[in-house]
Amino acid sequence: MPSNFGDRSALFAAGAAAVCLASPLSAAQHEPVSSLTSGNVAQVNQATPAVPENEYPSLHLSGFGDVNFLAQKRPEGSRGFSEGQFVLHLASALSPRTNFFGELSFTPRADAGTGTPAATGFNAEVERAIIRFDQSDHLKVSFGRYHTPINWWNTAFHHGQWLQTTISRPEMVQFGGRFIPVHFVGALAEGGFPAGGWNLNYQAGVGNGRGNVISRGGDAGDNNARPAWALNVFSKPDRAFGLQVGGSLYLDRISLAGRPEFSERIVAAHAVWQREDPEVIAEIANVRHEQVGGGPVASNLAYYIQTAYRPPSVGRLWKPYYRFEHIDIERTDAIFATVPNLDGSTIGVRYDISMYAAIKSEVRVRRRVSDQPRANGWFLQISFTF
Amino acid sequence: MPRRLLHVDRLIVLGALCSVLAWWAPLRAQATTDVAVVVHPDVPVDNLTLGDLRRLVLGDREFWPGSVRITLLVRAPVAHERNVMLMNVCQMTEAQFRQHWIGKVFRADTAVAPKIVYSAEMAIEAVNRIAGAITLIDASQVSRNLKVVKIDGRLPGERGYVLR
Numbered sequence: 446m447p448s449n450f451g452d453r454s455a456l457f458a459a460g461a462a463a464v465c466l467a468s469p470l471s472a473a474q475h476e477p478v479s480s481l482t483s484g485n486v487a488q489v490n491q492a493t494p495a496v497p498e499n500e501y502p503s504l505h506l507s508g509f510g511d512v513n514f515l516a517q518k519r520p521e522g523s524r525g526f527s528e529g530q531f532v533l534h535l536a537s538a539l540s541p542r543t544n545f546f547g548e549l550s551f552t553p554r555a556d557a558g559t560g561t562p563a564a565t566g567f568n569a570e571v572e573r574a575i576i577r578f579d580q581s582d583h584l585k586v587s588f589g590r591y592h593t594p595i596n597w598w599n600t601a602f603h604h605g606q607w608l609q610t611t612i613s614r615p616e617m618v619q620f621g622g623r624f625i626p627v628h629f630v631g632a633l634a635e636g637g638f639p640a641g642g643w644n645l646n647y648q649a650g651v652g653n654g655r656g657n658v659i660s661r662g663g664d665a666g667d668n669n670a671r672p673a674w675a676l677n678v679f680s681k682p683d684r685a686f687g688l689q690v691g692g693s694l695y696l697d698r699i700s701l702a703g704r705p706e707f708s709e710r711i712v713a714a715h716a717v718w719q720r721e722d723p724e725v726i727a728e729i730a731n732v733r734h735e736q737v738g739g740g741p742v743a744s745n746l747a748y749y750i751q752t753a754y755r756p757p758s759v760g761r762l763w764k765p766y767y768r769f770e771h772i773d774i775e776r777t778d779a780i781f782a783t784v785p786n787l788d789g790s791t792i793g794v795r796y797d798i799s800m801y802a803a804i805k806s807e808v809r810v811r812r813r814v815s816d817q818p819r820a821n822g823w824f825l826q827i828s829f830t831f
Numbered sequence: 832m833p834r835r836l837l838h839v840d841r842l843i844v845l846g847a848l849c850s851v852l853a854w855w856a857p858l859r860a861q862a863t864t865d866v867a868v869v870v871h872p873d874v875p876v877d878n879l880t881l882g883d884l885r886r887l888v889l890g891d892r893e894f895w896p897g898s899v900r901i902t903l904l905v906r907a908p909v910a911h912e913r914n915v916m917l918m919n920v921c922q923m924t925e926a927q928f929r930q931h932w933i934g935k936v937f938r939a940d941t942a943v944a945p946k947i948v949y950s951a952e953m954a955i956e957a958v959n960r961i962a963g964a965i966t967l968i969d970a971s972q973v974s975r976n977l978k979v980v981k982i983d984g985r986l987p988g989e990r991g992y993v994l995r
Contacts, residue, residue: 541900
């Protein structure tokens with residue numbers, strides 16, 4: 446009996462100890478720090494300064510970078526290790542309604558330097574420089590150099606390789622590509638309306654459009670008297686959070702030295718499911734060129750569809766993906782005479798090393814001409830933001 | 832002796848019961864603690880839909896009616912309020928939320944990212960001081976001097992309130 450009593454005493458002691466230990470411990474776990482004691486509140490207030498008011502200008506600097514390894518046939522591009530673009534992004538609120546955004550890129554090129562043959566080096570470029578005045582959510586007016594808002598990918602990821610799931614951009618919006626005018630210099634009005642949960646947004650712009658080299662915008666002025674017009678409308682409905690669908694129209698006059706002028710009309714559409722389980726991005730664009738004053742009309746089509754999936758729980762760091770893309774150029778198109786066709790697949794996987802860095806590996810299979818063999822390549826990239 | 836044993840037995844049972852209650856009660860309280868949406872007293876809004884709140888927290892909406900710029904105050908990671916916001920409002924993980932805002936600023940959609948607050952006191956002080964501010968605060972911390980906004984017509988503690 447005494448031994449039995451001793452056991453019970455031990456049990457009682459354990460129970461009492463548990464009560465004493467459990468209460469403050471659990472309270473500390475679940476109560477706000479400030480509610481522990483008044484003394485602690487004073488300490489917390491001293492240790493955590495008050496949130497500052499907005500100050501102007503408030504410059505926020507961030508950047509993106511990537512390092513790549515490429516194994517592919519020489520005609521498709523470079524091989525071995527290569528530095529990606531080094532991108533600096535500046536965002537500065539100048540007042541509660543005025544903001545400036547800048548994006549600078551430093552791109553490694555085999556011919557960036559001087560001499561014969563040209564030395565390798567970096568090309569510096571002002572990718573974007575935008576000053577925007579915000580009247581309200583319904584109307585924001587800006588001026589500057591943009592990524593043309595007629596393609597979802599072009600404006601969603603810009604030069605931030607880390608932001609996009611894949612290593613490569615779809616070829617229809619490749620840097621230096623010609624299918625879609627990637628840059629646009631001018632003015633843009635944009636805004637959004639709740640529209641009963643449909644969340645309709647618009648972007649309407651007028652600017653210089655394509656320059657003498659059609660892959661580049663008219664940075665130093667328009668090369669003809671006809672401005673380019675861009676309109677983009679999209680919806681992000683509340684009922685399908687993560688979905689964005691929209692369409693774009695772009696009108697321009699293309700003037701190239703020693704050639705007749707052409708009218709350009711681009712009609713594009715996109716549908717994006719931005720949640721990562723799964724992620725689906727689909728875009729299509731039709732580019733139509735018509736010689737001014739009558740002449741041949743050429744119609745060119747490009748589209749891609751990309752899917753990715755981030756598994757739950759333990760597998761969340763991995764994100765396998767696949768993209769199919771197609772470009773069909775009409776051979777009679779004088780503007781796109783040197784733009785190649787493409788049937789290509791990209792399959793790969795992204796692994797998030799940390800919250801702000803990822804390693805990606807992908808295989809690209811491309812066919813430029815239907816009766817020619819495919820060109821395959823393997824690509825590895827470490828991309829990050831800082 | 833038998834009476835004493837009975838007394839000890841009761842104490843043991845009582846102790847065990849208290850132990851269980853001591854662990855269970857705070858967990859239960861946390862599981863059902865609502866999170867209130869609190870705005871600066873001058874913000875001319877009394878009710879938001881969950882969709883409105885989502886657009887606001889994700890930076891798709893930047894102005895209150897009257898064109899006062901919204902200042903979003905967000906608790907630092909691991910806070911209960913932040914977890915509720917991520918899970919019930921944004922439907923995102925911490926990594927997705929951070930990537931969303933990095934992309935948002937990078938796309939030039941906004942030049943002002945959310946301000947981080949490290950305690951309920953810091954959030955309360957800031958939301959009352961900064962014009963257009965909005966934050967999420969544990970409902971147990973809400974006092975009379977705070978303006979609490981209804982979400983889908985419901986206040987914290989009411990049946991069907993979504994932020995818990």
